[in-house]
Amino acid sequence: MEGTTNLIVGLTGGMGCGKSTAAAMFADRGFRRLDADQTVREELLPSPAVAEAIRARLGAAMLATDGSVRRDKVAEVVFRDAAALAWLEDLLHPQLLAGWRRIFAQSRGTAFMVEVPLLFEKGLENWFDFTVCVTTDSALQLRRLEQRGIPPDLAHQRLVKQMPLARKCELADHVLLNDGTPGFLREQVDALADRLLNSQPDRSTGQIHVSPP
Numbered sequence: 001m002e003g004t005t006n007l008i009v010g011l012t013g014g015m016g017c018g019k020s021t022a023a024a025m026f027a028d029r030g031f032r033r034l035d036a037d038q039t040v041r042e043e044l045l046p047s048p049a050v051a052e053a054i055r056a057r058l059g060a061a062m063l064a065t066d067g068s069v070r071r072d073k074v075a076e077v078v079f080r081d082a083a084a085l086a087w088l089e090d091l092l093h094p095q096l097l098a099g100w101r102r103i104f105a106q107s108r109g110t111a112f113m114v115e116v117p118l119l120f121e122k123g124l125e126n127w128f129d130f131t132v133c134v135t136t137d138s139a140l141q142l143r144r145l146e147q148r149g150i151p152p153d154l155a156h157q158r159l160v161k162q163m164p165l166a167r168k169c170e171l172a173d174h175v176l177l178n179d180g181t182p183g184f185l186r187e188q189v190d191a192l193a194d195r196l197l198n199s200q201p202d203r204s205t206g207q208i209h210v211s212p213p
Contacts, residue, residue, distance in 0.1 A: 006104055007111040007199055010127065012119040013134035014165045016148070018178035018185065022134045023115045025186055029193040031113035034103065036096060043099070044092050045069045053091055058084060093122065100127070111197060120171050121163050130196060133172035135165050136179045 009031070013019045020035070027033040044050055051069050054062050062073050078085040100114070116124060125131060169175045176188045 005108060007196065008104065008128050009111070009113050009196060010119045010124065010131045011113055011115045011134065012117060012131065012168060012172070013176075014136075014162055014168070015117070016143075017134045017136045017165070019115050019117070019134050021182070022132075022176055022178065022185060022189055023113055025189040026113040026193055029190065030197065031111045031193070032107065033113050033115070034100065035115045037115070037117065039096055039099060040092055041071065044095055045071065050091065050095075054088070057087060089118075089122075097127075118162065120168055125171070129199070130173045131171070132174045132176060132192070133165075133168045134176045134178050135169055136177070 009026075011019055011023055011026070023033050023035065046068065048067070051063060051067060054069055054074060058074065058077055062070055062077070064070050074088070078088050104112070114128070119125070119128075119131060174192055176185065176192070178185045
């Protein structure tokens with residue numbers, strides 16, 4: 001993010017590619033991990049104001065009897081209805097970005113790894129000093145999603161809403177291949193973490209200069 005001496009890295013990839021696994025490995029290397037989906041799930045959706053907006057737009061069936069948002073019901077609606085999905089993103093994303101700004105401003109000199117599934121889809125590249133994409137082959141991706149309990153038809157609905165993995169890899173500064181063992185992924189994460197953590201911030205410009213490998 002322009003004007004900060006933090007190291008801020010955006011981590012993306014497709015569903016089932018292992019973004020969270022890679023993010024946890026970067027956290028082991030000293031990065032402060034932020035997870036966009038977790039923030040939405042644990043901080044934004046529990047907000048009474050957000051719950052009321054969802055009820056008003058999508059209907060009372062979106063809320064449980066205690067007034068909390070039923071994420072499964074919301075997902076069923078928005079992944080079938082592009083307009084509803086766009087509305088929900090417009091509701092949540094400004095709050096998410098505002099929260100990041102506060103965290104970055106309060107934590108100078110910190111290396112952040114920010115997990116953002118829709119990083120490129122939402123044009124968030126300029127928020128980060130570097131971007132990293134975690135990728136895998138499509139058959140393994142679908143198998144992992146099925147192991148999570150996501151039916152193939154629902155997985156397909158969600159995947160088609162995302163940019164193709166090949167395009168994300170083209171846009172990213174770095175790519176991690178997660179189609180082998182956890183050790184194989186960790187080796188890649190360790191090598192990249194070493195390089196990123198040796199990056200040198202230019203305090204006059206707020207830009208990051210990477211030392212040659």
